[in-house]
Amino acid sequence: MMGVTIEVVGLEMAAPLAVLHTACFDPLPETPWSETAMRTILRMPGASGIVAIPDNGVPTGFLIGREMADEAEILTLCVAPESRRAGVAQKLLNHFLARVSATRRVVLEVAVDNTPAIGLYDGFQFHQVGRRPNYYGHGADRTDAIIMARDSTNIVP
């Protein structure tokens, strides 16, 4: 695993996070978030973000989640293409789950053909609990989302 530290992000990081989000999701069907969208999401009740910063100081991945009464949601998680398969997403997820999952079920949506992300979530014992047809994409080029959930009371150590 590369040396990265995890830091909490605020609205001041909305612009660089939007650039990173766009780079990460191209060419996936999930819509990249603009700086304005990033600000709107970070201002949602219960929303917060964490970013992975390697030694060179340039953010290499981030996770934005939302905490509600008895549930938490991963709104986005992404890692720069050049930094993948080095454990950055695992580190971000571990950090988020350590904070939220003791008392909460954690849910997320992911495109049905997003093999890397589904592999990641499988490894953290997320399970499919639903499906949203034609959830991502535009026009005729649409992809289903699956809904995955992780319940801390069902985790096998």
Ligand SMILES: CC(C)(COP(=O)(O)OP(=O)(O)OC[C@H]1O[C@@H](n2cnc3c(N)ncnc32)[C@H](O)[C@@H]1OP(=O)(O)O)[C@@H](O)C(=O)NCCC(=O)NCCS
């Ligand atoms: C999905 C994503 C966040 C993974 O980030 P990452 O830092 O490369 O992931 P990690 O290195 O922490 O990988 C952890 C595990 O996830 C799984 N995984 C990650 N990439 C994978 C791939 N390309 N194929 C299969 N499994 C993969 C593996 O189980 C991996 O463990 P391993 O390397 O020991 O086999 C990254 O590929 C990404 O940003 N993708 C585009 C955005 C996206 O799809 N976000 C999720 C939307 S819900």
